[in-house]
Amino acid sequence: MTDTTSETVHSATDLLFEKFGDAIQADDREGYEGVIVSSDQLVDVAQSIRDDLGYNLLTNLSYVDYLADDFFEVVYHAYRVPAGGPPLTFRARTPRNEAILPSLTGVWPSADFQEREAWDLMGIRFAGHPNLKRILTWEGFEGHPMRKDWREPFYEEDNKPFKTRWPGGEVDRAEMRVPYGMNVQYPAGFTVDGYSPEGDAALYAGLAVPESASGIGVQQIKTDQLVVNLGPQHPSTHGVFRMTVTLDGETITRLEPVMGYLHRNHEQIGERNTYLMNMPYTDRLDYISSMANNMAYAITVEKMLGQEVPYRAELLRVLMVELTRIVNHYWAIGFLLNDLGAFFTPSLYAILERELVLDLFEATTGSRMMCNYMRFGGVAYDLPPYIGGPAVKPGDRARELDTLQFLNDLVFERLPRSLDELDRLLTTNEVIITRCKGVGVLPADVAIAYGATGPVLRASGVPYDLRRADPYSIYNDLDFDVAVRYNGDTYDRYLIRMDEVRQSLRILQQVVPMLKETAGEDYWAGKRPYNVRVPVGEHYGHHENPKGELGFHIVSDGTANPYRYHIRAPSFINITPLEEMCRGSKIADAIIILGSIDIVLGELDR
Amino acid sequence: MYGVGILKGLGITLKHFVDTYVDDFKWGIRRYTSDEGFTARQGLETEGLFTVQYPEEKIAVPERFRFVPFLVVNDQDHATEPDADWCTSCGICAKVCPPQCIWIIRSTDPDTGRPVPQPKDFFIDIDICMNCGFCAEFCPFDAIKMDHDYELSDYDRTSTHIYNHAKLAKPLSYWQMIAPSRAEQERLSREADEAAKAARKRK
C-alpha cells in the first residue's frame, strides 16, 4: 500500500516540475524528502498544490534554523482530505539576516497562527500576513528564542546531559547563577526608567471598531460596539486562554484568541533533551491524553530508527490510546456541559468513569496522568497482575482487582453502560438542543481550509481519521468505523464524541481478548538503550489524538539530541477557525463553541 | 414533547442519589469499614457515592506508583555492611534524568585520588523532578527507586526541597514493604545474574 501511495506523491511532484521548472528543486539531502520551492514562486506553487494536485489540507508548518548554512527553512506538509495518504512536503528557504517569505494565509488560512508562531519564535517575516504579531510570547519580547544562537537566562549547555551533574555534581539552583535571582535577562543597556511596555495596544488596535463603509464615522452615529476581554483567568476557557471580542450589542463581530499564557518552551527544551527524555515531556502536552501523546512521539521516532514493535506492545498501545480517547471525550463532554451552565453534574459523572480508567493507568504505569508509558520499540511495562496496592500508610485501604477481569468488565460492561447513561442524560435534553443546534456552524470546506482535524473536522462531514487515512500500528486489522456527522455545529461536535467513544469501545472489545491470548509475550523489543541515536534526516510523524492530529516534525543531525523538534498540536490549529465559527453568534455562544472545540492549553501554547 | 429530555436527565441524577442509599442498605456499615466494602466502592461496580474519606481512609497506591525517588541502602541490621549504599555512583540516572535534577558527587579515594564506586553525596531537587521514573528504570544496580510517600506538603522550600543523600537514603526493607512483588522479582533477577556471572568465571 505504501508503494502505490508514495508513487502518487512522486507523480505529484513531477507535475510540479513540469509546471514550474526551475522554481522547484528536489531535496537531495540524505534522509530528506519533498521539494524546495523558490520563495518568489511559493504562493503560486502552493496554489497549484492545493488546486491541481488536491492537497487541500495544510497540516503542518515547521521552521528550522540551519545555523551552519546560514538560512532558515520553512517546511510545509500538505495532505489530501478525505482521501488520505502520505503528505506532500515542500519547503522554502530564506537567509537568516533578512528572513522573509511570502505568506500562505491566502491559500490556506490554516497557516495563520503557524506563521505567527514562526515569526514569534524564529523571526521569519511573512509578507502579506494580515496580522503578523507575536503569538506565544508578548509584543516587546527581546529576540526570537527558537534561533539556535539565542540563549535563555538559565542556559547551561546546548545539549543534555549536562556535564555539571556527574561526577562532580555540586548542587545549585539555577537562579543562584543569574544576577537577578530569577529567570530573566535584559538586553544590554536596558533601564526600567522611561520604559513603557507595549502591552495590548496592538491587540486592541486590531480590534478597534472600523469606520463604517458609508463614510459615516462610528463616533457620529454612536453604535454599541464594544470590546470585551475574556480570560486568561476565566472559568470557562479551559485553562489560561484569552479571547478578545468585539461586540455589536450581543453579537460577535470580531474575535481574536490570545494565547501563550502557558507557553512552556516545550520545543526549545525538546531540542536540548535527548530523544528519550522527550517522552515524559510529551505527557505534558495534552495532559488529559498523555498516552496518546506518547504514542505519536514513539511512532515518529521509531519510523526514523526503523524500529519494529512487538505485537503485544501494539496491543497495549492501542488499548491505552483508545482508553485515553474515551477519557478525553468524557472529559470534553462534561466540560462542554459546564460551559452550558450545567455546572458540574455531568462532569462529575464523566470524571467518575475517568477515575476508574486512571486506576488502570496508575497500576500499569505508575502515574495517573503523566503516564510516560511508551518507549522506542514497545512499552515500558506489561499489564500489572492486579489493580490496587499494598496497604502501607496508616489508613491505607488495599484493593486487589484482577487486571484482565477489570479490563473485561470495563470495556464490556461499565463503559458501555455509563455511555448509555450519559446519552440518556444529555442527548435529548431540550436545553442542550436549543443551545447547541445550529450554533457555531463550521462548513466542511472552511474546516479543511482552516486546518481543523479530529472531531472538529469529522463533525463537519469530512470522514478523515488518520487511523484509516494514513494507517499505523495495528489499526488496519481492527474493525471500526470513522465516525462522521454532517452539520458542523456544536451539537454535532458533541454527538461525534459520543460516536467516537462507541467506536473506541468497539476497538477495545477486540483488543482485550487478544491481550489475553498474547499474555507473556515480549512487550519491548530491542536493547532498551537510554541514548538512542537517530539517523540523519527529517520525518513528520502523526497520530490521531483525541483532539485531532498530533504531529511531530523531527530533524536529526545524527546525534543523540534532536536538531529540530516541532510539535503540530491539534488544539493550536483547531482554534484557527474560532473567529469564523463565532462571528454572528451571541457572546454566550462563544463560550460553548470554544468548549466544543475541546482545547487544552498544554499543547495549545506548548 | 418538550421537557421529556430534561425529565429523563433528572431521573438519572435521582437514581445516582438513591443508589448510594441502596448500596448502604446492601452493605451496611461494612461498606465503610471492611476492605471488601472499600473495594466494591472503589471498583467497577460502584454506584452512587464513591468518595474516599481521606485522611481516615486512603487509596493504597499501586506498586509501580511513582513519586519522588529515593536511594536504596542496606538495612541497619545487615550482617556485614549496615547502611551501605547500593548506588555505585555510575551516573546513569543523572544522564537520563530529563529535567537534569540529579546531582551526584562521586567519592574518591583520599590516598590514590581514584574514583570509588560510591556516592559522596547525592542531590535531587524535588522542585524540578517530574516523577518520570527514568532514574529507577535505567539504574543498573536497583539503587534508586520511586517512593510512594506523596504526603510531602510543607511550609518552606528553600531549605528543604533539595534532598541530599541523608534524606534520600531509605533501607531496602522499606522498598520491600511498599513494593513487595517487585522487590522480590528484582532479587531473583539479581541472583540469576550473579549465578550467571559466577558460572562464567568458573569456565
Added chain:
Amino acid sequence: MADPTPAIHNPDYPIPEELRNNIAITTLDRIYNWSRAKSVWPMLFGLACCAIEMIATAAARYDPSRFGMEVMRPSPRQCDLMIVSGTVTKKMVPQIVRLYNQMAEPRYVLAMGACASGGGPFKEGYNVVDGIDKFLPVDVYVPGCPPTPQALLHGFITLHEKIESQSITTVPWYRKGESEAIPVPILGPDLIDLRQASLINYMSTQTPEPPQPAAAAEEPVAG
C-alpha cells in the same frame, strides 16, 4: 483518657458539672480559626496539568466539601485561598499577581506541584517563572508532578494546621493601615519585577560579564 471533646471547646477553664452539656467555653482564637479553617474557599482557576488533578480533587472521589472547600469562586474577591496549580509563565504572572492583590485578607497561597513551587521540569525554559514564591508569599508547598489528589488533600490539611496556629492578636490583617499591594510585574523585553528596578538600572551600566561558573553559587542546605 483521650479527650473526647472536639478541639474547639477545650479551654483551660473548669466548667461546673451541671453545665457541661449546655455551655462550651473556648478561646476566641480557637473559634475564630476553627471557623476560618473549615470554610476556606479556593479560587477557581487552573494553570496547567496540575489543574486537572485539582479538578479531579474537586470531583466526587476526593470531595473537598468534607473540608468545607467545595465552593470554588471565580472571583478573587470572594476567595480565601489561591491554588497556584501549574506552571507559572512570565506572560501569566502579571495576572496572577493582580488576582492576588484583589483577594481580601486573610488570604492564603498554596503552590501545587513542582512548577508552582520552584519551576518544575520546565524551569530552564525562557518563559517560565521559577516558582510563584518569587512574587507571592506562599503558605503551603505541595510537591509532586503532578501531586495526586490525595497529596493535594494533604496540602489542604497542612494549610488548615497553619490557619489553626495563627492568633487573632498577631495576624497582619488587623494591624493598622492598609497592607501593601504587590507591584504587578510588567512585560518588557523580559519580565520586569518592579521591586528589582534599581538593580536592573544598575546592571545596565555594567559591561556584561561572562557567566559565572555554576559551582560558585552558594550551596543550599538540604534537610
